[in-house]
Amino acid sequence: MTANDDNSALARPRRSFRDVDLRAVAPFAALILLLIVGALVNPNFIGINNLANVATRSAFIAIIAVGATFVISSGDLDLSVGSMVAFVASLMILFMNSGAISDPALMLAAAALLAVGVGALCGLANGLITTLGRIEPFIVTLGTMGIFRGLTTWLSQGGAITLRQPELQAMYRPVYFGSIFGIPIPIIVIFVVAAIAAFVLYRTRYGRHVVAVGSSRDVARYSGIHVNRVRTIAFVIQGLCVAIAVLLYVPRLGSTSATTGILWELQAITAVVVGGTALKGGSGRIWGSICGAFILELVGNIMLLSNFISEYLIGTIQGSIIIIAMLVQRSLVRKS
């Protein structure tokens, strides 16, 4: 799973600033290209409403991808995020249904806290098993993927878990559907989360350590970095991001089921990679990941808005677009 740009980076004589910039810009170029394609496909596409819808619903993957950027930069991988969403959301709704706290605002706050706590714990579990057990993160998180999914199925007895209190529902709904100064709240959350994450990754010691651990475990260790701690915290950050995504997810449909979040892990990883972060670790592009999540959601949206694609071939076209988007990015970077 060595990245290719690794290859190309070393094959090329020297990575100049211009390169670095273009690399960061490339996903955004692909995004703009898609916007143009979309506008050609359907005039409604470029409407504020549609774009706001797309950006809003990309929130889950975008926020999860922010966490995944940490995990991947530090050289690991987390396949469990999709089931983690389902698990955390189920617990959160069950708690709200329990009626343990009668004041709805208090209850909501407590439930949010619970979600965040459970998310962090799930991430911690992934991190500790991976680092202390010294098992490939792929396997660990594939295992916990099954574990979280199973627990969710069990909690829901296979069915849906639906938020029952109408006041709670009413109070909570705007968190997904509401907007502030005309900007949908989920979009604001995306940007706040990304800004904080970018700050942590680029401007703090911890962020530097993440990149160092991802580039070379040994160099990091010889530099006195607590490698396992850094890796574990990255998993915890991933868990926190999942929890934040859940906080936006639950008010949308007010319910979860055993299928919630299926394959989201692949989407999140794809967003991260499309955004320019290499899977082999050692570099992280938070804003790129956000851009990647937008791209994924846009591709789906364009498919649905286009009138000439058989519904059977959607997967085919979607796959092709993603590959083409990457080729465009690469050729941009190479031309520099």
Add this chain to the structure above:
Amino acid sequence: MTANDDNSALARPRRSFRDVDLRAVAPFAALILLLIVGALVNPNFIGINNLANVATRSAFIAIIAVGATFVISSGDLDLSVGSMVAFVASLMILFMNSGAISDPALMLAAAALLAVGVGALCGLANGLITTLGRIEPFIVTLGTMGIFRGLTTWLSQGGAITLRQPELQAMYRPVYFGSIFGIPIPIIVIFVVAAIAAFVLYRTRYGRHVVAVGSSRDVARYSGIHVNRVRTIAFVIQGLCVAIAVLLYVPRLGSTSATTGILWELQAITAVVVGGTALKGGSGRIWGSICGAFILELVGNIMLLSNFISEYLIGTIQGSIIIIAMLVQRSLVRKS
């Protein structure tokens, strides 16, 4: 996605021969452990019939995992294998249904040839896009996963593609259900494929180059190895293995649809990793991968034969078992 054993290997003063051996043996130890657990769970488990069933049905994943071992050893990854199975199988059945050749034996041979050809071409496409396009294999094969899956849905017009000619069906059936000297044919195929693969990987120049390329692209290139060619061929080998799996799959279910092979890529990769191959490339354990596929299938079988686990919790138990199996392996290797 750096492996952890990397870490531990470098921390230890020197990797002795005993280590290397134990590493290779560890998955088999986990397998034996599972056999014991299974026997405790259900007395039917240890019956020849059941074990033969399990081994037989692990053929698909085992054979695909052999190909994946090449791709992973060379430092790449192929997520498209599951949809490739569906695509190749669909084309094969459609061809057989076309009645283009009237002699059933000839038809079968031609169809098999077609499957092998299509598989190789699919692999070639993955390889060329990855190497020439210089895109992360993760993204490329995620894209082709969508492409193959979509094409299958389109070929089947959303329904199933079913082998229609009864003589063909009758003639083909034994390829999965038959046995030679009492050994089910799929088991024989597993071993033949694995033996050939092991020969190629360990005893030929190409195999050496696969490992070198996976260990360090630069070193390989500086040693005059055609890195891109080696990588592409690994993808082609993966495609061939998928085709062989299809040759066994079609007589078993006699039909395909858009759901065929869903998530097999994850299973194949898991088998490879459980078998001791590191995801970051540079080492490949063919027999380990076979063992990994057996382990996965056994876990499922034990789940099915145990009658005291809630159906809802199966994912949870399965996930836990895989993690525990890996922990057992690790602790074995560490004790040495």
Add this chain to the structure above:
Amino acid sequence: QDAKTIGVSIPAADHGWTAGVVYHAERVAEQIRKEHPGAKVIVKTSPDPASQANAVQDLAVQGLDALVILPTDPDQLVNAIKEVKDAGTFVAIVDRAPSVNDDSVRDLYVAGNNPALGEVAGEYIKANTPDAEVVVIRGMPIPIDQQRQDGFDKGIAGSNVKVLDRQFGNWNRDDAFKVMQDFLTKYPKIDVVWCQDDDMAVGVLEAIEQAKRTDIKYVVAGAGSKDMIKRVMDGDKMIPVDVLYPPAMVGTAMELTAAAVFNQVPVRGTYVLDATLITKDNAKNYYFPDSPF
């Protein structure tokens, strides 16, 4: 005498309807065990066709007297079922029928009526909104979904009802939400939504509400989940009806099978449950608040 084994193989609970299947299978299994002490009823779920084929094999290994199976994808399971049948085991297929569905593969077939599910929905729309422009959210690309589409087309045949678009929603709420959002962007005027599954209706309704669109007159879903039946019962304008496709059918099949195995009652052939149209009037007969579905 009662020491018989019945194997029940069903899809894993991957959405509301299949969750209902699991629920009813477990419920009836318990019931049979109670009625026939010494009887063994083993319920197994599988996520996909290949693993269901394995499950069938594993059930057979335990020595079966009867197999009740709701195939994930029927054609892909025919061989596995035949294997069991050929060994002399009583076989009941539920819901999803293979292309060749005769007594060479099974003794008993119990199903909802998939073509009828589409047809009933189509006819309702034709009758109530004869000039409606309709968007369709399909399930997953498997045969029963196709059968429903064909049934629907038959139902609206000869009217002015026009299908604007069809897309897959995978019987999943989130996907249906997305698809509906995009339909709303794409079509300035939509009269009716047919989404043929109650889970998907949840997402559809949210998307409509968010867009504050008033042109959509109503949504026709299907299956008969307690939430949707409740809405019908309460007279929700958006969900005037629901088309029944009860997951409890698996229970029916198990009861019939038990009768065949334990009491040698000759149950053979095909039992197709009606795709009943649930309306405000009859809704309470189909409302089970304790079911997970």
Add this chain to the structure above:
Amino acid sequence: MKSADPAGADVVLSARRISKSFSGVQVLFSVDFELRRGEVHALMGENGAGKSTLVKILSGFEQPTSGEILLDGVPVKLPANGAAEALGIVIIHQEFNLAEHLTVAESLFLGREVTRFGVLDRRFMRAEARRVLDMLGSHVDENALIGSLAVADKQMVEIAKAISRDARVVIMDEPTAVLSREETRVLFDQVRKLRAAGTSFIFVSHKLDEVMELTDRVTVLRDGQWVKTARTEVLDGESIAQLMVGRELSSLYPAKHEPDIDENILLSVRSVSTGFVKEASFEIRRGEIIGFSGLIGSGRTELMEAVVGLRPRLSGHVAVRGQELPSGDVHAAIRAGLAYMTKDRKHKGLLLGEGMTANLTLQSLARHSRRGYLDPASEAAAMDRARRRFDIRVRDNAVAVGRMSGGNQQKLLLAKVMETEPQIIIIDEPTRGIDVGTKQQIYHFISALAREGRAIVVVSSEMPEVIGLCTRVAVMREGRIAGILEGSEINEHEIMRYAAGLKSKAA
């Protein structure tokens, strides 16, 4: 012994007016160079002068921006990626070029595996590998994984790989930087043997004595320009150094300062054992510089890693200022002011894909944090300081560290460790690949640190360095400290006797 004067002998490989730029930054300026049949030609110059770049061009690994290469007098475009081997040109890269997952034997034959009927002839390749290694006096196990080898052993594998090729031209880019005297001697014997048979060598080194001993001619580069080519006989160490640096060098080593006998003991190591190291004890006082000498694989690195907690110790005690350090806890050591500089800069020292500043401050980020976030200005200031102090020269400040010249990487690594301002510093091969001019600076720097009251352990395979710098020298042999020498005992002869096991005393 030198071979007969090769003047007039035919020229095998030559470079004419070679220039080279990397992304617009020029590093070679119209350089001429010629290599005659059967000569050993030294290529010298300061760190970053362009030696590695020139030899890469001469072996096809880089293409010149302008100028031409002649092989046997015929202009050629050398094929890339080591394919020039087919033309008889083999290079030992300054940075190792080995795949960690392969065994030694596999590495020796990588890209030119021997097969029989399409099947790898593993037995033959192993035997052949053994033969070449034996010829070089290397005890490396041909079945060992490269990843498990010590740096010096990897170097031997590289050398074996080159020697085993049937080459007309062998280019060696600092092959002896990590080798001890003994290994160097064996290597030189082989070189002389091959030279006698007509093979030509380009020998890049910063070790003047080796150049004087082995080579026939010397070419000196300075800042990417050709300065002079001359017969080695007519030069001496000082004149070469002067040509390289462009100024006269004062004495290499600063005056030694014995610490007071009653100075505090900063670090005490008692009976430390690891898998390989047995019962090692030593202590070091404030202001002291102690050397560690020994053959390759004598266990110096393993001991030091155990001391600083980078690997667990099986038994024994390590105390800093009387405070016991737990085993295997590198963070405790760092907190106690004990730092270690690795000799494996590529795998353990530097993040090759990152820039200089990120590497420099990696270990000392706390000092550049303000209220929890990093202060880029403070990092930049540190970088400026380090660049001046260690004379780090790059032509492009944004260059990835992996692209810097070997010597400049080494300086950066040293700077990185020093940034932590440790009280006790263990430096493993401090001047590996560093030019004479900078060496002098580094020696003075180390000596100044000691005078400030720090304690310094210098682990080095360069005997003159240990002798010139240290007031006490521990000699290790097969995992044990064979003896700790003081005063007049510190000379090459004595050290060799301990290292070779001819003499020992209880430590």
